[in-house]
Amino acid sequence: MEDNSQNIKDKYKDKDNARLSQDFRDAVGTISKEGKRNYIFPQKPNGKLYHLRSYFSYVYLVLFFSLPFIKIEGEPMFLFNVLERKFIFFGQVFWPQDFFIFAIGLLTFLVFVILFTVAFGRLFCGWACPQTIFMEMVFRKIEYWIEGDHNQQRKLKAMAWNAEKIRKRLTKIIAFFLVSFLIANFFLGYIIGIDRVGLMIQEGIMIHFGVFSSLLIFTFIFFFVYYWFREQVCLIVCPYGRLQGVLLDRNSIVVAYDYIRGEPRGKLSEVKETKGDCINCSACVRVCPTGIDIRNGTQLECVNCTACIDACDAIMDHIDKPKGLIRYASENNITKKEQTKYTWRLKLYSGVLLLLLSFLAVLLITRDDVSARVLRTPGQMYQKLPDGRVSNLYNIKLANKTRKLIHLELKLENIEGEINLINHVNVPAESYYQTSFFIILKKDKIKKRKTEIKIGLYEDGERIETTKAMFLAPAL
Numbered sequence: 001m002e003d004n005s006q007n008i009k010d011k012y013k014d015k016d017n018a019r020l021s022q023d024f025r026d027a028v029g030t031i032s033k034e035g036k037r038n039y040i041f042p043q044k045p046n047g048k049l050y051h052l053r054s055y056f057s058y059v060y061l062v063l064f065f066s067l068p069f070i071k072i073e074g075e076p077m078f079l080f081n082v083l084e085r086k087f088i089f090f091g092q093v094f095w096p097q098d099f100f101i102f103a104i105g106l107l108t109f110l111v112f113v114i115l116f117t118v119a120f121g122r123l124f125c126g127w128a129c130p131q132t133i134f135m136e137m138v139f140r141k142i143e144y145w146i147e148g149d150h151n152q153q154r155k156l157k158a159m160a161w162n163a164e165k166i167r168k169r170l171t172k173i174i175a176f177f178l179v180s181f182l183i184a185n186f187f188l189g190y191i192i193g194i195d196r197v198g199l200m201i202q203e204g205i206m207i208h209f210g211v212f213s214s215l216l217i218f219t220f221i222f223f224f225v226y227y228w229f230r231e232q233v234c235l236i237v238c239p240y241g242r243l244q245g246v247l248l249d250r251n252s253i254v255v256a257y258d259y260i261r262g263e264p265r266g267k268l269s270e271v272k273e274t275k276g277d278c279i280n281c282s283a284c285v286r287v288c289p290t291g292i293d294i295r296n297g298t299q300l301e302c303v304n305c306t307a308c309i310d311a312c313d314a315i316m317d318h319i320d321k322p323k324g325l326i327r328y329a330s331e332n333n334i335t336k337k338e339q340t341k342y343t344w345r346l347k348l349y350s351g352v353l354l355l356l357l358s359f360l361a362v363l364l365i366t367r368d369d370v371s372a373r374v375l376r377t378p379g380q381m382y383q384k385l386p387d388g389r390v391s392n393l394y395n396i397k398l399a400n401k402t403r404k405l406i407h408l409e410l411k412l413e414n415i416e417g418e419i420n421l422i423n424h425v426n427v428p429a430e431s432y433y434q435t436s437f438f439i440i441l442k443k444d445k446i447k448k449r450k451t452e453i454k455i456g457l458y459e460d461g462e463r464i465e466t467t468k469a470m471f472l473a474p475a476l
């Protein structure tokens with residue numbers, strides 16, 4: 001027993017394991033011991049990375065607010081109309097018939113996310129996630145502007161309701177609501193098209209009550225998320241954050257505290273003599289928008305926002321120590337001083353990604369402009385004509401994925417016979433079209449009771465699609 005406790009003490013003395021000696025929590029940082037919300041008041045970040053992230057966010061915001069207005073041949077460049085099941089990516093229209101491409105696209109994206117995360121951790125969360133961009137770069141900045149930095153915000157919260165508190169809270173609510181309303185307009189613009197949103201504004205709410213209701217619902221959701229829910233989206237809602245535990249390894253680059261260099265931490269006077277570089281100033285903790293201490297290691301809550309890197313670099317500058325006590329690094333960078341490696345795991349994911357990308361490219365290149373589905377009309381068997389020929393009635397469902405009207409001609413490809421169309425096949429642009437037709441075969445051409453028939457769809461004499469159907473005949 002004595003030996004064992006001595007071993008434990010030795011282990012804690014070991015510099016590599018010094019961080020284990022820190023108190024570690026087993027609950028989410030934003031939930032108090034009583035199970036209540038720990039509201040975070042992060043200090044306003046400042047530093048090179050914060051400024052760089054701000055510039056990135058300006059680009060994203062300009063893109064977000066301008067893309068709905070960019071059109072290709074009169075259609076938006078991007079549209080995610082789930083209601084009408086119409087999707088446009090980079091000007092290309094996709095329909096539910098393209099589900100296979102969509103599924104492969106999603107799979108490719110998933111593998112890309114895995115590969116990216118294994119290599120760079122949650123870089124996306126800090127630098128490109130819309131939640132972080134809107135929260136940290138839009139709403140948080142408005143909040144600092146209205147309520148001041150973290151200490152003033154804390155004071156305001158603790159203060160009894162008076163004129164100042166009412167004015168500031170009201171201003172914040174109005175500002176947050178207006179920005180949420182603006183975002184909701186554009187968000188809806190990505191779903192139904194910005195023209196329809198504009199039409200609603202011109203023609204009035206009552207005519208477009210459904211659209212207006214959706215707009216209000218989105219506005220309240222955004223308002224709720226950015227006013228109150230905030231970092232909880234990343235901690236308890238976002239599935240990507242939860243995946244980190246299984247995706248990261250010792251070679252993944254994350255925002256990390258160099259505990260080899262920093263520990264044992266101590267006050268500035270002690271550091272100069274014998275201890276590590278961390279002066280226990282808590283600057284890195286004060287700026288963290290998810291309320292964690294990065295010195296406890298990689299944690300579920302860390303969105304890699306880099307605020308703690310900036311804060312610690314400023315402190316290191318101040319005490320004449322090299323920057324980078326908190327930096328982008330892997331566990332192996334820190335413990336073994338190893339350079340970032342292209343590991344077998346990364347190679348494997350890269351290989352799978354390459355395969356999927358090639359497959360996706362083939363699918364996109366060979367994607368048909370028209371998709372057709374031919375089915376024998378339900379309840380109909382076959383008809384014997386007076387001249388001895390046999391006919392079958394079919395329904396054809398067509399989807400025109402292009403932006404022009406298509407006139408189609410139907411031809412039998414593998415058997416001699418006749419097609420009698422009930423209507424001309426003129427499929428309007430970006431639409432579905434349905435009609436019926438007869439296939440009539442001479443008796444001597446029918447060899448079996450069930451014959452597979454290939455039907456070619458021709459536009460201007462050029463075959464653009466071939467589809468199959470079954471022809472039924474009386475028993476021979």
Ligand code: SF4
Nearest residue numbers: 278279281282284312
């Ligand atoms: S900011 Fe740097 S020095 Fe200060 S507590 Fe954090 S890691 Fe230590």
Ligand code: SF4
Nearest residue numbers: 288302303305306308
């Ligand atoms: S630990 Fe650092 S990088 Fe992670 S969320 Fe907090 S401040 Fe951002």
